[in-house]
Amino acid sequence: MKGHSHRRLYAIYLLLFTTTFTFLFSSCSTKEKKRFVIGVSQCSEDVWREKLNEELRIAALYYNNVKLDIKSANDDVKMQTQQIDAFVNEDVDLLIVAPGQVSISPAIDRAYEKGIPVIIFDRRTRSDKYTAYIGADNRKIGSDMGRFLASAGVSDVVELCGLSSSSPAIERADGFESIANGQNKINLVKKLYADWTEKGAYHVVDSMLSATPPHFTCIFAHNDRMAVGARKACQKHGLDISRIRFCGIDAMPEEGGGMQLISEGKLFASYTYPTRGDEVMQLAMNILTGKKYERENLLASALVTHENASVLLMQYDETVRQQSRLATLRSRVDKAASDFQTQRVYLIILVSFLILLIVACALAVNAYRTKALINRKLKEAVKRQEQLTKEIEDMTQRRLQFFTNVSHELRTPLTLIAGPTEQLLEDPTVKAPHRSMLEMIHRNTHLLLQLVGEILDLRKVQTNKAELVLNRFDLQKALTLWSEDFRTIAIRRKLTITVDTSTVKEEPIIIADRDKISHVFFNLMSNALKYTPKGGSINISLAYTNHTYTIKVSDTGKGVAKEELPRLFERFYQARGAEGGTGIGLSIVKAFVELHKGEVHGESEEGKGLTIVVSLPDSQPGYDPAKDVEKEKPTAEAGLIDDNYVTTSISAKESAERITNAEDFDHDRPLVLIIDDNEGMRSYLHSILKQKYNISEAANGKEGLEKARREVPKLVVCDVMMPVMDGLEFTRQLKADTATCHIPVILLTARSLTEQREEGYGTGADSYLTKPFSGSVLLARIDNLLRSRSMLRSIFSGSTEEKEEEKSLNTLDQTFIGRLREVMQKNMGDSEYSVERLGADVGLSRVQLYRKVKALTGQTPVELLRKARLEKAKKLLLKTERSVAEIAYEVGFTSPSYFNKCFKDEFGMSPGESR
Structure with missing residues (x-):
């Protein structure tokens, strides 16, 4: 019943939880679109381009995932090149460029070649490396203006062109002159070049009028700014500007633009050159989103005269008002969407809280109903656990007894091994290598005896049969003496051992079991030696406070993780990265210290070493001076700690x-x-x-x-x-x-x-x-x-036998052989091609290449390269009519005579005989 109840509750909880988060994600999450960054490089700043930039910004509002970065070069080609390169380095998603001059082409080419879509706007370059073009037909603008002036009875015309290296100036001049050359009514009396600015045009016309000016009745400028500059220059020289017709191109409807100047009578005519930022933005988004688009996009344009300027200005004013209203509506819509989103989040939080509250109530009810059942089951589980614990204890005791019996049994054969081994070592007639093997047997026999002894000691502690044989001795002298037993090992390992007893002011006498304390110390030192790297240090310190001696053994090894420190003294436990051992040593340390009513713990920080701290009382109850017999000091040589046991991690x-x-x-x-x-x-x-x-x-x-x-x-x-x-x-x-x-x-x-x-x-x-x-x-x-190991006899013949041999190799070796063959075939004609270069080409050092090639083919790289050259030469001899000398040089031999010798050594006949 309990299980069914829990399952029903969990099902309800899971359903509510799933419903909550489904609602949460379906309400809150919106499909995120990729955010596009579009870089815009304008060649200059003027009214026409400011209008274009504003239209681009307004058009971008319709796409929530577009960021515009607009920069202007102020008619500086070098600056525009730097701006385009900066956009490329920023990895913009698309680039819109209005080139200042055709010399900007290399920078646009670099962007296009890097994979960035490029839209050329308004002006062209000398390169066809662009994604799409959008702008007016400048030749048509020039020709339409020519036809209009011809129809208006204009005769003598001065043409004021833009920069000679800019595409609009070139194309508008071509269109205008095509009409002027074909119409007898238009006489092109002068052709001037300015820099598209009012100031530049003023200086050019001023210079013309300051010299001997030609007779003219009209100045046709390639934009409205230059037409205004030309008009001011004519005013300066006192010309009757009412008799001169000034024409331009752009016809911007803003304040001070060409359309207003026509309406006021300051300009005779202009040509409306639409900005159409919305169409530019639509083209850009079609490219970015993978939609269909045209590569060449020509914008509609029209002539503006005094007759239609007023109407066009009225239409422009109405357009501005509509755009302002649209921007206001967009702002209100965005605010409403933000308010809606906020309210939706609040609603979701409230619904989630209610659902969680319902779940909590259900859990509380279920907990109350199952409490009695749990208590009843718990009592039954405790009873079963007690029975299981007893069975485990019995099984553990039987296992320990088994290990104890085995350990006792091992001592006899180990003694029989150790005795004869020592006798053989004492025999001077036993020479190397047999002596080294006997020494190995001797060391490992002592190691096994030590492990057997530790198992028996551990068994005594667990069965409460271990007793203290108390001695009264100087602990400071004992530590110093025991430490000396490790000096030889430390010197060989290039370790430093220091003993610090300076804090002990009085004579450090302790009553304890000397043998067990020495065993504790030797186990701690063994552990420290095992994990201290070459060149490290082991520090031993002794302190005395409140009738307690504190011994610290610190090493500079890799340390132990904090979560593993509490288990460090458990039986058979080994920390991560333990280097050999059985996990008994530190367990014996803990058992012997606690037998003395002392304490032991570890302190460590990973990467900075381990410190074992042993605290021992200065006396033990039941000490009898009459039974205090000085025992022979155990040493490393005596077998308490074997050299092999502590040096298993010594570098080879x-x-x-x-x-x-x-x-x-x-x-x-x-x-x-x-x-x-x-x-x-x-x-x-x-x-x-x-x-x-x-x-x-x-x-x-x-x-x-x-x-x-x-x-x-x-x-x-x-x-x-x-x-x-x-x-x-x-x-x-x-x-x-x-x-x-x-x-x-x-x-x-x-x-x-x-x-x-x-x-x-x-x-x-x-x-x-x-x-x-x-x-x-x-x-x-x-x-x-x-x-x-498979030995490839040849890697150049391409025979079936060779292919079968290659199949026996692993994938990496097959790849290596293929690469080696490819590199040799590619460079065999180079007589200076060396083994070092061959190794560099296949990614191996000279030694690695030599040994690997020798292992796989049975030949050296030099032999293999020579064989490749001879194989190719043989094919050339059979298939071509070239001389032997020509073939020798082609395959990389520096001398035809040496080639003849090598060929005969390889194939058993001279090149001539082979042919």
Whole structure:
């Protein structure tokens, strides 16, 4: 019943929760559109362009996802080039450009080539690299103005053009002159050039009138500003401006624009040149949203005279009023939408709160109804738990008893191993390498005896059979003396050990079990030595306050995470990144300290080391001076702490350098890399393999990976369980690197489950040996792997046999062979092409290239390159009529005689005989 009730409640809760958030997201979320940034580069600033900019801004209001960035170059080509380049660097989505001059083309080309859509507006460039053009037909404007003046009876005309390098000036002049040259009524008496500004036009006309001016009755300027400047220049020289007709182009309806000047009689005619910012913006959005658009877009234009200027001005005023009303309406709509959105959010919050309140009430009711049922079930669960706890305790005791019995049984064979080993070591006739193997047996026997002893000590503590044998001794002298036992190991590891007892003012006498305290200290030092890196330090301090001695052992290792500190002293617990060990040592420390009614805890910060703090009372009840017998001081040499036990993480760099530089190093023997964090295991493997192979060593996967990339060995023997980087990750990275993916890997592990072996093979391992293993089996496995590596006899013939050989390689090696073939074929004609350049082209160093090519093909890169050249030469001899010397030079040989010798050595006949 309880289960059904809970399921019903959870179903109700889930339904309400889903409804709430469905409503929330359906109400609040709106489909976000991509936000577009459009850059606008105007060539200058004038009334016409200000109107265009305002129309662009108004048109952008209809698109909520458009941001306009408008810049003006003030008729400066260099400035406009910089502005366009800046837009390109900002990665705008689209660029609208009104070119000042045709010389701006390179900057527009750069934007177009980078993939930014470009709209050319108003003026053109000399390049066709643009997405679309929109503007008026300037040639038509020029020709229409010519026809109008001809019909108006104008005879002698001065043409005032814009900048000679700008497209509107060129096109308007072409259109006007096409009419003037064909009409006898129009006489083009002078052609002047200005810079599109009123001031520039004034100076040009002023200069003309200051000299010997021609007779003219009309000045046709290419824009209204220049027409006004020309009129002012004529006024300055006292000409009767009522008899001169001034014409322009633009006819802007704003205050001071051409349309108003025509209405006032200051200009004779102009040509309305519409801005149409709305059409420009529509074209831009069609391009950005992938809609259909025309590449060439010509805007309608019309002649403006005194007869239609007033009507056009009235239409403009009405348009301005309508735009103002539209802007006001848009503002009101935006405010209404904002208010609606705010109210909707408030409504959603209120509905969500009500739904959550209903759910909370339902949960409260359900909790009240199920309380009695839970209490009843809880009592039954407590009863079952008590029974289960008893069963677990019984099972734990049986397991501990089993381990105790096994430990006792192990002592006899270990003693029988240790005794004869020591006798053999004392025999001077035993020489290397047998002596080194005996020393390895001796060290590991002591290690096993120590582990057995710790298990028995732990068992005694758990069964409350451990007793204190009390001694009265000087704790300061004892710590100093015990620390000296680690000096030899510390010197070899380049570690610093310091003992600080300066805070203890009185004679530091303590009543405790000397043997157990020494065991505590030696375990703490073993742990510190294991995790302190080369060049680090171990600090030991002793303090005395309130009848309590405090011993601190600090290292400069990697430390322990804060969440793991409380479990540091649990039996068999190992923190993340633990380097070997069983997890018994610190448990023994805690047990012996608590046996003395003391306390122990750890302090650590990751990356800065670990400090173990031991607090011991200065005396123990029941001390009998008559039973206080001085025991022989245990030392590291006596076996309490074995050198091998604390140095399992020592780097193999020194031993590897020793082996690499040894006198018996034979360059003709294959190089085998051994990776294992246990110094003893590396020594054992070295002793097995050194007769047939050159040996290199590494203490973890990271160090081994660096050596493999640097030395490119023939084969790697690697342990699976290692600190820093384990064997599986090492294999995975080795097989993913082009320089090393061909190297076979044998994994060694104590794990023998099928899924664990599958994991090893899944990383790319070539073989898997389970510890313990036979040395002869390892040698046979290495020999088989080295002999079974596929050797490509040729990578140039393209034969079926060669393709089958390539298929036997892994994907990376196949890619490498393909790349090598491609690079050699491409550069074989270069007689200066070297192995160094070949390595650079395929992404490997000279050493890596040599060893990888040798491993895959059995040939050196030099031999392979020469063979490629000879293969190509043979084909040329059979298929072309060129001379032998020409072919020799074409395939990269510097001398025909040397080519003849190499060809004959390769194919058994001279080039002439082959042809």
